[in-house]
Amino acid sequence: MRSAVSATLLLLSLSQHAVSSPHQAGQAVLAPPATEEAISTFPTAHGNHVVDDSILAALKAHSDPVDALISLQPELAEQLAERRLIHVFGEAEAKWMTEGDKLRLRREGKKFRDITDHQELYADSVNAQAGKANLPKLSHQRLVKPLFPKVSTKRMHDVLKHLTSFYNRYFAGPTGEESSVWLHDQVASIIAEAPYHTHISLEYFTHRFPQSSIIARFEPKVRNFSNPLTIIGAHQDSANYLFPLLPAPGADDDGSGSVSILEAFRVLAHSGFIPKEGPVEFHWYAAEEGGLLGSQDIAAYKKAEGANIGAMMEFDMTAFIAKNATESIGFIKTDADAPLTKWAVELSTEYISIPTSVYALSPGAGSDYMSYTKAGFPATFAAEGNPVAGGFPGEFDPYVHGVKDTMDVDDETGYFSIDGVVLHLLREESLDPSSPDRWHTEVVASGEGETFSVPSHWHATHSEIISVREGRIEATLDGATHILSAGDSIHIPKYAVHQFRGFKGERTVVTEVADPPGDYKAAFFNDFLSEGYPPSFWHTMRTFLDGDGYPALGLYFKFFDVAFVTVFGNIAKLFVAPKPKLE
Numbered sequence: 001m002r003s004a005v006s007a008t009l010l011l012l013s014l015s016q017h018a019v020s021s022p023h024q025a026g027q028a029v030l031a032p033p034a035t036e037e038a039i040s041t042f043p044t045a046h047g048n049h050v051v052d053d054s055i056l057a058a059l060k061a062h063s064d065p066v067d068a069l070i071s072l073q074p075e076l077a078e079q080l081a082e083r084r085l086i087h088v089f090g091e092a093e094a095k096w097m098t099e100g101d102k103l104r105l106r107r108e109g110k111k112f113r114d115i116t117d118h119q120e121l122y123a124d125s126v127n128a129q130a131g132k133a134n135l136p137k138l139s140h141q142r143l144v145k146p147l148f149p150k151v152s153t154k155r156m157h158d159v160l161k162h163l164t165s166f167y168n169r170y171f172a173g174p175t176g177e178e179s180s181v182w183l184h185d186q187v188a189s190i191i192a193e194a195p196y197h198t199h200i201s202l203e204y205f206t207h208r209f210p211q212s213s214i215i216a217r218f219e220p221k222v223r224n225f226s227n228p229l230t231i232i233g234a235h236q237d238s239a240n241y242l243f244p245l246l247p248a249p250g251a252d253d254d255g256s257g258s259v260s261i262l263e264a265f266r267v268l269a270h271s272g273f274i275p276k277e278g279p280v281e282f283h284w285y286a287a288e289e290g291g292l293l294g295s296q297d298i299a300a301y302k303k304a305e306g307a308n309i310g311a312m313m314e315f316d317m318t319a320f321i322a323k324n325a326t327e328s329i330g331f332i333k334t335d336a337d338a339p340l341t342k343w344a345v346e347l348s349t350e351y352i353s354i355p356t357s358v359y360a361l362s363p364g365a366g367s368d369y370m371s372y373t374k375a376g377f378p379a380t381f382a383a384e385g386n387p388v389a390g391g392f393p394g395e396f397d398p399y400v401h402g403v404k405d406t407m408d409v410d411d412e413t414g415y416f417s418i419d420g421v422v423l424h425l426l427r428e429e430s431l432d433p434s435s436p437d438r439w440h441t442e443v444v445a446s447g448e449g450e451t452f453s454v455p456s457h458w459h460a461t462h463s464e465i466i467s468v469r470e471g472r473i474e475a476t477l478d479g480a481t482h483i484l485s486a487g488d489s490i491h492i493p494k495y496a497v498h499q500f501r502g503f504k505g506e507r508t509v510v511t512e513v514a515d516p517p518g519d520y521k522a523a524f525f526n527d528f529l530s531e532g533y534p535p536s537f538w539h540t541m542r543t544f545l546d547g548d549g550y551p552a553l554g555l556y557f558k559f560f561d562v563a564f565v566t567v568f569g570n571i572a573k574l575f576v577a578p579k580p581k582l583e
Helices: 003-017 036-040 053-061 065-072 074-080 099-107 116-122 141-150 153-163 174-192 251-270 293-304 338-351 369-374 520-528 537-547 558-572
Strands: 083-088 095-098 112-114 200-205 213-218 229-235 280-285 309-315 320-322 329-332 356-359 379-384 414-416 421-427 439-445 453-458 463-470 472-477 480-485 489-492 498-501 508-515
Touching (some): 003 251, 065 099, 074 099, 083 099, 095 099, 099 112, 112 293, 116 369, 141 251, 141 338, 153 251, 174 200, 200 293, 213 251, 213 293, 251 280, 280 293, 309 369, 338 356, 338 379, 369 379, 439 520, 463 472, 463 480, 472 489, 472 508, 537 558
Parallel strands (some): 229 280, 229 309, 309 379, 329 356
Antiparallel strands (some): 083 095, 083 112, 200 213, 213 280, 329 379, 421 439, 439 508, 463 489, 463 508
């Protein structure tokens, strides 16, 4: 399970917990500067979109992005000359610059806050910290963990595929507005399918520029303005730092964060989530790339209305896995609320099996959580990996802010991955509900991201029939390799060591039926996934012990495999939750 899905699981945990009871300038997203080579070799296409020849001609004729934009759209000259108060991250003081200077800053790979409209938030020192966070005890495991299997990576993939199909999501352009309307409609359709007793509101939060922010809010049964509000956010816009009229698919920055919180929102909504005390809001911010414009407007509005914000957590860039890196979640502690960040790490450690770390960063960039810090609200920020590992750009995606920030990145730098493997427990409705034959399992692998695979293992009390419905798999049975295509099946006898894998880029659908018949295979997967995926080592051992699964350790005798599972599985039974009921 990759970082984007782990982010979604973490969000589900946060939503249940954060409302249950009453430095340096930060660098959160690194922005590589535009090299001379990049400027001289402009992309001519993105997906189905072709860059207009006039744009390419203007870029070749004008080295300055402002001059190039005015040559194409002279009506923007006055707007580009407008004075703006800009705080460039890493610099001590804000400076008066122009709207056009923001294009030049992006070309140089610099991140900034445009504080012109909210100077009152910056009247104190640049490093002002926020108020007291609401940090409840982590006590809702029984409510949170059953939600994890409901996360659909296929839906995340499909939403992100459409989101990245826009030419760009630039906040000041037409496709930036169109993409925000489309995203709003996705949220609205989720709400329409939620149980009637779930109280959810949805609004556009409009700004002075075309793109709108989106706010969806879960209300408790009884409103109490004094109860803390929890905010979960990501930014929906994208920008090409070379030039705003170039393509910017923005798959990782921040399409990944946007779909992560959207899927968490969907699971909560369709599960009938009602906060027990304070409300929970999901925000999709406009114009982060314009200088945190959308989030500043909203944070300032919340401050003006006297909102009691107990916690704000942002997710920006959650799907890139750097080459040779250990998949992890990285929290940013610079310009964030320290107690809330510590609590968020504990939350992540409790619910997510991949490593979680905290990093202090050098000056360079920032993201929307900082708007809340400046407004006096506790905020924290999570992203992919370690942004400083091995030097610039660390484990962050090197292709952000350009035409290559796509879902198909897979090269020497790393790869983009929203885990594209979904497992379904299926019932044959034509059979009597009491029939053990009613259950079987189905794996659907989208072909995107990491290749679907099942490691080497064997079973002592049952055999299996594996059937390919779509695509192909490579099956290894007792050392012999078989390529199975749609319509093919293979019988796996008891004690036979076997493993499977799909093929990258190919959608695969595989079904599995146990022999002798029974619902125990469905019960195994129901148990295995009850903690979220991937489960912890101890949960896996307890599940294997109860479910007739043995990893092939390769120690010549299966006795060692059995002993391994027996010892560690029985130890796990002392503290791992009991096997859940099959539903």
